Amino acid sequence: MIEARALTKRYGSKTAVDRVDFTVQPGKVTGFLGPNGAGKSTTMRMIVGLDKPTSGSVTVNGKRYAEHRSPLREVGVLLDAKAVHTGRSAYHHLLAQAATHGIAKRRVEEVIALTGLDKVARKRVGGFSLGMGQRLGIAAALLGDPKTLILDEPVNGLDPEGVTWVRMLVRSLAAEGRTVLLSSHLMSEMALTADHIIVLGRGQVLADAPVQDFIAGSGTATVRVRTPRPDLLAAALPGAPGTQLPDGAISLSGVTAEQIGEAAASAGVVLHELTPVSSSLEEAYMTLTQDEVEYRAGGVPASTQGGAR
Template identity: 65%
Template structure:
């Protein structure tokens, strides 16, 4: 049985400057095997630059980053150590999908059998002989993922892998990432789809303005970033509201008969209602979503925000690379 227990990505004091601007600022983190680690942050937060430094495409201004114990360039066969998807369109457009993968395989002595395996794995069997330049965005993503998995690597690092995929494709990549982690591999993935990260990731590394904000499990991130509330439904909502209000307690309403209570546990609300003879139709603790927690934690770290976007999801922010943000 193959074991990847010693394989991980380790960044120590990682910093990248573009002129007077700092895109990545003293980042220290470890991406461990056996789990899917999500890499989150607003546009321009330094995610892409960090991933580029992991594989030596950008040189750090200071600090270090290693993959499986070595700098990426020190590995004799990098494709077998870390599979990377940074830009799915980085292919020779005149080559077929199969020939693109065969060319990559030849650089590391990978056989044709493995090329066929990854083509089947990503679902490109029917278009393997077509030119990559004619591929849709989703097909291009699948080819990029096939390239990343070609060397059967211990570590997989994917930047926005669900970009352009249809619902079936998103479900497929979610299952694939979980399966890779279950095999004990190190899986590091960035995404702007918070709902998808909530379903896929076990652990989160969150950055803003190039700095580390959180390095924590998904559940702990949500719990620490947002206050719990309780949804209460009652035909006597107005009367109950007066009983609940007090120091440290806030009560809001989205519709008649509904109360959203923050600062009191369900048990206390139920006890006060019972003592006053108030009927309750519903008493449900509500936990914020990952997207809500992300927006709350990164609110002050968003450097490029569309007009009127405060409080909206990060889909409202203009897409900018870290280099553009630092310019």
């Protein structure tokens, strides 16, 4: 379990994390989301003792990270897969870490097999691809068979098979009762993996809820309708704003499919399609964080609009 209470980090006049409270529960995968500059990395660094809080506290399995006698057995961490000695082989990198905690060579071999590094384990890490480096980082996080895992962008650089493998791995670890905190910008993958979501924006918690509750609470669900008489349907539903879709259908918000069906029946309007469209995690996230983005790109350059001129 990870518990943060009034956790705050300031760098001079800038407040990176502002009195944050949350609990990451065991037995589920908790997604840790937020725009760039939201304070996610700073929070994760404070959890594992790399940054000292200005005020407040954060504990892992009931203690501050520095108070654990054998941290690798308590917390497995992947924050920067490139933070390795590039001249070492994957095997010796893991062996060196294992030696600091009295972890047997057998466990090194187990995590190498688990992460699919068998064929490259004796090769220098400096020649690894981004994906293989990520696998090595995950292997290091799993080395102590920890109760808690903190993984920052673990699927970065992985191929589709690797992405699926990470998804199945973290879900299986959570099913064993472990605590899993997973940070990623890939909303589609987070929707398939996470059970619970914590969203930061400008250093504060914007949401802390089960994924389905978070999506349902976004208020962006719509109903897709197709009818030969959209004018009559609009007259029957004056309070439901509609948007014309490119294929001729209409997207209605603020009204349920049942309400649309009953109104259409009363008005004698024929419906060719009536389909509720649920919000996605990405849509709910974008709705929540649209005013919290610190670094925002500009518009599309004019030279790219409508092709070259």
